[in-house]
Amino acid sequence: MTEQSEAARPLRIAIVGAGPAGIYAADALMKSDTDVSIDLYERMPAPFGLIRYGVAPDHPRIKGIITALHKVLDKEQVRLLGNIDYGTDITLDDLRRFYDAVIFSTGANADRALTIPGIELDGSYGAADFVSWYDGHPDVPRSWPLEAEKVAVLGVGNVALDIARVLAKTGDELLPTEIPPNVYAGLKQNKAVEVHVFGRRGPAQAKFTPLELRELDHSPTIEVIVDPQDIDYDEGSEAARRHSKQVDMVANTLEQWAIRDQGDRPHKLFLHFFEAPTEVVGDADGKVVGLRTERTQLDGTGNVKGTGEYRDWEVQAVYRAVGYLSQNVTQLPFDDQAGTVPNEAGRVLIDENADGPARYLPGTYVTGWIKRGPVGLIGHTKGDANETVACLLDDSKNFPRAENPDPAAVVEFLEGKGVPYTTWQGWYRLDAHERSLGEPEGRERVKVVEREDMLRASEPNKV
Incomplete structure (x- = not known):
């Protein structure tokens, strides 16, 4: 990549966790004046985190938030990579090769x-x-x-x-x-x-x-x-x-x-x-x-x-x-008592030095419950995301640039490891499949449980 094209390329951001907190962070990035390219990583084959797996099934009003999140994931600047377990399928060191910055929004489960x-x-x-x-x-x-x-x-x-x-x-x-x-x-x-x-x-x-x-x-x-x-x-x-x-x-x-x-x-x-x-x-x-x-x-x-x-x-x-309670995130500092990653306005803290300035983990941020603990309603994570993204953008001029920021590079890496990842297009297929299961009974959908069945439904021509 030439020096000119390197300067002109979008800022490459990885977000680990495709629940509301992560999607709100992607939305805040896209609403900024910065040219961004975002990959959202999710451990489950389907996105939406807490809304899919933490909200009671008889609360369709709250699940309606998915409509707003859909609009964010439909944007061309963001790509979903699901069924990827951070720490196993991909590490922080791996992410640093492909992205200029990483935001963790892993929630609390x-x-x-x-x-x-x-x-x-x-x-x-x-x-x-x-x-x-x-x-x-x-x-x-x-x-x-x-x-x-x-x-x-x-x-x-x-x-x-x-x-x-x-x-x-x-x-x-x-x-x-x-x-x-x-x-x-x-x-x-x-x-x-x-x-x-x-x-x-x-x-x-x-x-x-x-x-x-x-x-x-x-x-x-x-x-x-x-x-x-x-x-x-x-x-x-x-x-x-x-x-x-x-x-x-x-x-x-x-x-x-x-x-x-x-x-x-x-x-x-x-x-x-x-x-x-x-x-x-x-x-x-x-x-x-x-x-x-x-x-x-x-x-x-x-x-x-x-x-x-x-x-x-x-x-x-x-x-x-x-x-x-949030769980420890591999390669990040963690406060076991608070159940959070130590941070200052979303910047991950390495240590707090009473005699000098705090030290931060370069290009590494948190938002949502892993940032502030599992309190508040789903909508409160918007404020978290805005604060974290503002810090990230303010720091961006000093980021060590990613070694291989080409969006195709990380896909080649995952495929080389044999990781069966899902995509946003795959979610549309899974969504249609779940709705088809519910239709004969007059239900909006019937949720697919088995991971292999979710993966199969997410792939073209498999259901």
């Missing part, structure tokens, strides 16, 4: 630990594992034990609500969604008739969004029950309600449910507040038979303190939904 006795018992599960099962993730088992008649869900965020709702609904209620046949078969056998959701603080501290909360009450089979004794506020709670319309709406909804008469819907979903889980109780065979909680009370600031009053709840399964 593991469960944050909850260190209470009995959490390891048979019948105690992490939210991320259950969500992956009902969302048809190809890398998890095809069946799920649903023998428990009484179930506890620990946590008061939207993921906890999703899990509680899926457990409380019937399989037939969820059949019109995109759930694959193995998930429908599992949910048809679900024996849960009572689902108990536990939060250690009060209604004003719950992390539900108002719409997600109200949707619990829409099912004809689910009776949502709130104990009037759990409706309590202190000065800190009242301040939270005054300063946040969402907090106030959640509190109002819970108050209304607490004072209404209980109906006769067959499945009961209890929302408990001021109950801090202290132990998962097991039997002699190591199976879950109960949950022990300590009653808490507000301390004036919106926080709570224990009262020393304990209660045992008869349950046969416990699901912890206390937050997601």
Whole structure:
């Protein structure tokens, strides 16, 4: 490549992770005044990350975000390379040969630990594992034990609500969604008739969004029950309600449910507040038979303190939904406590020197949950992406230029290793195939689960 053509070529960027965070970063790059050429790498054969494998199937409104993401991936400056496992199929050293900069948007797909006795018992599960099962993730088992008649869900965020709702609904209620046949078969056998959701603080501290909360009450089979004794506020709670319309709406909804008469819907979903889980109780065979909680009370600031009053709840399964956790990214520094890559406005930090300027990993950036932790809604990753991309573009004049930036070079590299990658055109084929599976049943789509089936459907003339 001549010196003139090298100067004139587009800035070559690799983005590792084709969920919302990565796609928003691609969008921000393309909206800049810089000439860019972007490759989006994705471990799964299909794009969209959390939206495909982290959102409950009965939430088509949230899945509608895919429409906006589609428009980004349709742009000629961006190319999707799916079914590629970073760290195995391609490394950071490899990427540096082909790109001027790399953005990591690998998200968070593991469960944050909850260190209470009995959490390891048979019948105690992490939210991320259950969500992956009902969302048809190809890398998890095809069946799920649903023998428990009484179930506890620990946590008061939207993921906890999703899990509680899926457990409380019937399989037939969820059949019109995109759930694959193995998930429908599992949910048809679900024996849960009572689902108990536990939060250690009060209604004003719950992390539900108002719409997600109200949707619990829409099912004809689910009776949502709130104990009037759990409706309590202190000065800190009242301040939270005054300063946040969402907090106030959640509190109002819970108050209304607490004072209404209980109906006769067959499945009961209890929302408990001021109950801090202290132990998962097991039997002699190591199976879950109960949950022990300590009653808490507000301390004036919106926080709570224990009262020393304990209660045992008869349950046969416990699901912890206390937050997601990002996993270590090969060749990058990692903060195990925070579950993030150390960074400053998206620039990956090598170390923070109190006596001098911080040092950054050249041409390496993060965005989304791997950058700031798994908090906030999907839309919040747009701000992350804009900040990271602004830093990248500001640094770009000092990038060590890629050794082989020709877009064909990385494809030759992958093909030379025998990596069966998928493309954006392949996603259109997989999408059409899933829709064709749903059409005979009047469903929008039926999700394909097996990785090999996804790869086959993504290739021309294979389905």
